[in-house]
Amino acid sequence: MPFQSFVGTELMELTAERAVARLRETSQTLNHVGTQHAAALFLVAESAAGAALAAALRERVLETVFVLRDSRIDYHRKARGEIRAVATVPDGKVTAGFTEFADGERFEAVVTSTLYDVEEQQVAEATFSYHCRIRTTH
Template identity: 35%
Template sequence: MSAGELLAATVPMVKTLGLEFIETTAERAVVRMPDQSDYHNHIGGPHAGAMFTLAESASGAIVIAAFGDQLSRAVPLAVRAEIDYKKLAMGEVTATATLGRPVADVVAQLDAGERPEFPVRISIRRADEALTGEMTVVWTLRPNS
């Protein structure tokens, strides 16, 4: 099961928004949200909350892809997030996530008995490639008790 399939099966909001996982690797996650009038804001584009969920879902996909082999000993958790809305989003939007730290460094911290934190950076673009938002989600791997 891919990271995208896992998220679609376990996170109800993914299904609710109809998110499509285009690519999910340890290097990059790409998630598309189709244009859906039920999730529009007052000016006809995707609601800010839907865009946040899209970007956060892309960050979760890359975390699962990069650290899925650590799930038996640690649980990934979002610690904090910051989003900047840059330009009006209209139509379908796509979020692309990248890890801000090498996987090996994060795992080494976990191996040392620490609770690592690492950023995931996400860009949100319209179909015409215009940048509509940027988000950073800081994740941790909380060791199991």
């Protein structure tokens, strides 16, 4: 996504089980107290979550449209330095059988992202709910 690259998030790993994104610390990502800005942390969490969902939908990802419907992020400690977001789709949080859905069918998917600093301390945790639709092919 162009906006993600503007802020500097990078996708580092993508497997069927998870996605890992990172946010480097730059003067543009810091807040007024010298830690990673809350909005930048949200962005790297959502970046990893979107990639993890795409991996979970891999059988039909090119014909599935998904948009963020709801989100929650909890900040646990000050975030300093490079931040790593690890996102997974919890078991059962992508509708079973979506690969057989008809054109236009809709479903919800939930993804979690956990953010870590360079010392592997958890700095935040986020949950994202996506509204998904199988794209009509006509």
